[in-house]
Amino acid sequence: MTILGIETSCDETSAAVYKDGRLLSNATVVQLFHSQHGGVVPELASRAHLKLIIPIVDDALKDAGVEKESIDAVAAVNGPGLIGSILVGLSFGKAMAMGLEIPFIGINHMEAHIFSNLINEPKPSFPFLNLTVSGGHTQLVLVRNYFQYELLGETIDDAAGEAFDKVAKMLGIGYPGGSQIDKLAKEGNPKAIAFPRPYLAEGSHQFSFSGLKTSVLYYLRKIGFDKTSVNDSRFIADVCASFQAAVVDVLIDKLIKAAVKYKVKDISVSGGVSANSELRRRLKLEAKANNFDLFIPELSFCTDNGAMVAAAGYERLRHGFTSSLEITAEPNLQL
Ligand code: KG4
Ligand code: ZN
Numbered sequence: 001m002t003i004l005g006i007e008t009s010c011d012e013t014s015a016a017v018y019k020d021g022r023l024l025s026n027a028t029v030v031q032l033f034h035s036q037h038g039g040v041v042p043e044l045a046s047r048a049h050l051k052l053i054i055p056i057v058d059d060a061l062k063d064a065g066v067e068k069e070s071i072d073a074v075a076a077v078n079g080p081g082l083i084g085s086i087l088v089g090l091s092f093g094k095a096m097a098m099g100l101e102i103p104f105i106g107i108n109h110m111e112a113h114i115f116s117n118l119i120n121e122p123k124p125s126f127p128f129l130n131l132t133v134s135g136g137h138t139q140l141v142l143v144r145n146y147f148q149y150e151l152l153g154e155t156i157d158d159a160a161g162e163a164f165d166k167v168a169k170m171l172g173i174g175y176p177g178g179s180q181i182d183k184l185a186k187e188g189n190p191k192a193i194a195f196p197r198p199y200l201a202e203g204s205h206q207f208s209f210s211g212l213k214t215s216v217l218y219y220l221r222k223i224g225f226d227k228t229s230v231n232d233s234r235f236i237a238d239v240c241a242s243f244q245a246a247v248v249d250v251l252i253d254k255l256i257k258a259a260v261k262y263k264v265k266d267i268s269v270s271g272g273v274s275a276n277s278e279l280r281r282r283l284k285l286e287a288k289a290n291n292f293d294l295f296i297p298e299l300s301f302c303t304d305n306g307a308m309v310a311a312a313g314y315e316r317l318r319h320g321f322t323s324s325l326e327i328t329a330e331p332n333l334q335l
Contacts, residue, residue: 001317002066004074004096005310006057008089009081009109010135011040013052016306017064017071018314023119024064026300026307027056035175039165046084053092060306071102073322075313078106079333080136086329094325103322105313109304110335113270114143115312116297116305124266124295131255133279134271134304135161135176138207140254141335142262146315149335152258153205160247160273163209167216167243171236172227181240182276187233188241190278193219195246197253205258207250216243248279252286259292268295275302 007014014028031048034040061068076093079086090106097104113132117124124130127144129152138155158166161178168177173184195215198208216239225231251273259267267287273279280296287294301307316322 001072001314002070003310003313003317004057004060004071005107005306005308005313006053006074006076006089006093007109007112007304007306007309008049008053008085009077009079010085010304011045012304013049013056014304014306015057015060016310017060017066018119018307018310019064019066021314023307023311024066025060026305027059027063028300028305029056030303038169038175040082042082042084045082046088049085049088053088057092068096068100071100073097073103073105073313073317074100075105075107075309075316077109077112077309078327079109079330081109081331083329083331086331090327090329094327098325103317104325104327105316105321106323106327107309107312107316108333108335110137110139111147111149112308112312114141114149115315116270116301116308117268117295118315119297119301119307119311122295124268124293127262127264128266128268128295129255129259129262129264130268130270131251132271133160133251133269133273135159135165137271138209139335140205140258142264146319147321151335153207153254155207155209157208157210158213160207160209160251161271163213163247164273166213170217170220170227171239173236178273178276181244182278184237185241185244185278188237188239190241190245192238193242195219195242197246197249199250199253203257205254207254209247212243212246244276244278248276248282251279252282256286256290256292260290264292266293266295270297270302272303275299
């Protein structure tokens with residue numbers, strides 16, 4: 001079975017080919033021009049997807065050495081995400097499936113992130129606990145079996161990646177902020193500033209990053225930080241490291257506590273923030289200390305990619321789930 005997977009829900013245009021449980025290609029273009037606007041501009045993102053979708057799908061097929069006639073199904077994300085962006089990949093995927101007279105499979109973007117740990121071996125065994133930390137979501141999900149998800153908790157305000165991006169903006173260190181903070185934090189002291197750890201109520205599986213973000217803002221205001229003047233790089237590194245440590249502490253604490261409570265053996269993380277080097281380092285230590293088997297996607301599968309969509313589409317087709325061509329884009333689609 002050969003599946004073409006398409007991802008266009010935000011600012012990555014990506015397509016991948018997955019055949020018989022093996023990834024053959026994953027072609028991605030990150031729309032870097034959004035950085036000059038300080039964040040993703042939805043209208044520009046969808047126009048860029050329109051320009052990129054055909055060359056990216058062509059690249060994915062070429063890299064895989066697969067003719068479009070030998071594809072068995074097309075899978076594309078139908079939500080959640082930016083409506084104009086989703087529509088490009090979804091419409092293209094549906095049209096391609098219709099033209100080739102093969103099934104179409106609409107994929108939930110959050111399901112796809114969970115599948116980023118099910119692309120290659122070794123894979124977690126069911127039931128496992130997955131934490132998706134991205135720019136739009138922070139979700140703790142008990143994955144009981146294929147397509148059987150129990151959402152244990154999510155953010156009540158900002159997503160983890162959103163907090164990274166907003167703090168980076170306050171510091172004037174560019175967009176996307178997560179990877180910049182990750183890089184600069186390596187030179188900083190994580191104990192320099194005691195930012196709050198938003199654990200919420202005892203035993204809560206919910207997350208909140210808005211207060212932490214605001215406390216960084218107040219701290220910068222208090223000391224008269226001006227992002228437009230030349231700043232001490234050591235100071236910026238300390239803010240990055242201290243903020244990052246607070247986020248990582250909370251994410252790991254909640255993941256480990258939930259894993260103990262639900263008695264799972266395997267835990268995983270996914271989404272753009274799972275590329276964070278400090279999160280990855282600390283997770284490995286904590287998983288080992290608590291006897292969990294940890295699954296972290298390789299870096300190219302952390303941020304949005306077609307491979308996770310193709311892998312989810314493959315399992316859906318194998319389990320007999322396909323979608324009607326009437327399926328629409330749903331910006332707020334729930335898991
Ligand atoms: O999963 P993703 O590509 O898109 C969404 O579905 O939202 O995640 C993007 C997010 C951005 O907020 C970005 O700042 C964050 O992931 N991110 C990181 C790192 N790389 C990307 N956050 C922390 N550390 C990183 N290395
Ligand atoms: Zn995503």
